[in-house]
Amino acid sequence: MPSTMPSAPAIFDRRLLRARRQRAQALGPATFLAERVAADMAERLAAVLRRFEVAVDLGSPTAALRQRLAESAAIGTMIAVSPLLDEIAAHAGPKVTADEELLPFAPGRLDLVVSALALQWVNDLPGALVQVRRALKPDGLFLAALLGGDTLCELRHSFASAEAEVEGGASPRVAPFADVRELGALLQRAGFALPVADVERLTVRYPAPIALLHDLRRMGGTNALIERRRAPLKRATLMRVMTIYAEKFADADGKVRATFDIVFLSGWAPHGSQQRPLTPGAARTRLADALGTTERSAGEKAPR
Numbered sequence: 001m002p003s004t005m006p007s008a009p010a011i012f013d014r015r016l017l018r019a020r021r022q023r024a025q026a027l028g029p030a031t032f033l034a035e036r037v038a039a040d041m042a043e044r045l046a047a048v049l050r051r052f053e054v055a056v057d058l059g060s061p062t063a064a065l066r067q068r069l070a071e072s073a074a075i076g077t078m079i080a081v082s083p084l085l086d087e088i089a090a091h092a093g094p095k096v097t098a099d100e101e102l103l104p105f106a107p108g109r110l111d112l113v114v115s116a117l118a119l120q121w122v123n124d125l126p127g128a129l130v131q132v133r134r135a136l137k138p139d140g141l142f143l144a145a146l147l148g149g150d151t152l153c154e155l156r157h158s159f160a161s162a163e164a165e166v167e168g169g170a171s172p173r174v175a176p177f178a179d180v181r182e183l184g185a186l187l188q189r190a191g192f193a194l195p196v197a198d199v200e201r202l203t204v205r206y207p208a209p210i211a212l213l214h215d216l217r218r219m220g221g222t223n224a225l226i227e228r229r230r231a232p233l234k235r236a237t238l239m240r241v242m243t244i245y246a247e248k249f250a251d252a253d254g255k256v257r258a259t260f261d262i263v264f265l266s267g268w269a270p271h272g273s274q275q276r277p278l279t280p281g282a283a284r285t286r287l288a289d290a291l292g293t294t295e296r297s298a299g300e301k302a303p304r
Contacts, residue, residue, distance in 0.1 A: 008124035012175070013224050014099070017121055018083050021061055021220035025086050030218035031062050036202065037116050037145045037262055038064035042072070044264065045114070045143060050074065052112035052141070056081055058132070059100040059118030061220060066091060069114070076111075101128050105135040112136075115144040120177060121224070129190035139271035142192065148177045149199060149261035154249040155212065162240035171229040180263050192267025193274050200262045205255040209245035212258050 024030075042065070053076035057066050060082075069075050080088040080095040081103075088095040098104045100115075101122050113132050122128050132142050156174040163170045178186075184197030206212045216222050250256045268274060 008127060010123050010226055012121050012123055013226050013228075014083075014101075014121075014123070016224045017220070020222055020224055021084055022086065024061075024218050024220035025084075027218050029062060029220070030215045031064060033202070033204075033219065033260060034060070034062040034064040034117055038068045040200070040262075040264070041065060041114060041116060041143060041145055042068035044266070045069070045074070046072065048074075048141065052076065054110050055079065055112035055114065056105070056110055056135075058103075058113055058115040058144075059083070060114075060116040061087060061118060062116075063088075063090065065114060065116040101131075103128075103131040103135055107134045108137050110135050110137060111140050113140070113142045113144075117145060117147060119144055120146040120148065120175075125178075126186055126189060129186055129192070133191050133267070133269055136269035138269050139273065140269040142265070142267050142269075144265045146178075146183065146263050146265065147260065148183060148263035149179045149201075150259050151177045151261045153259050154245060154257060155209075158209070158241045158245040158248070161244050162237050166234065166237045166240050172225045172227050173223055175223070175225060177261070178263075183263050183265055187265055187267045190267075191270065193270045195265075195267040197263060197265050200264070202260045202262060204258045204260060205251065206258060207255055209242045209256055212256070 051074050055069070055075050055077065056079045057069075058081050060066070066078055066080060069078060078091075078093050080091040080093065081098050081100075082088045082095075083097065083099050085095075085097050088097075096104060100118055101124055113136060119125060119128060129142075136142065152174050159173040160170040163173075180197050180199040184195060187195035187197060204212075206215075213222075245256055
């Protein structure tokens, strides 16, 4: 019987995303953000005192995270997964060419799944998270970092203002990013136990706005929205974008700011040994006793 479940809306042109990532590889990728995120994720994983025999790096566009984790004795076999063979060709261990939205792993086969700066581009993030949770063994760990929140808010504002002035209307130029609360809720919805979501805001400074655009190109992070305007960007519009950006988002020394919100996600495949919240009424100690006070019913006045 055919399924009647609605499909996820297509926000990103996945074929174009792959082409943009291939272009970034050819240009020489800008890796400073990936390296910073990889260092943070390796530190977080080091705090988990256990060994992961079979791990997967899911879609990370650079080798930065795999290189960091290769130094860890807690990782057994690391499998590199990417939609682009060029991105994982140099990986010494097993490698699989696959889309982040279509995991090629049977249920309960993996001890660890990590992903750095890739999953913000999937069209069906809830579905991808469910696939990750199913692929993990019971008590397996998922750890990821995504762009979120107000990432590139300065560029989004500058483009919208410039297009409104020059062309009489704005078009989608910068991708929408989910905030930390939405992403935390998706972890719960996907069935992860002990879900945690937190955000770190990074401010990168550039000598001029055009330097940011060059970096985004070398990150494979330029506009791949399906609803993007197909006509080439007008020179007059681009020049106005640069002017507005420099006027509104420059520091006293003339350098401009670019915001990157990094949302870190972690969750465990459910297992009976994990901590669980108590059911209502299951507490054995009264709050009043713990605080050393006298409990009174609602409306009862304290003695003078």
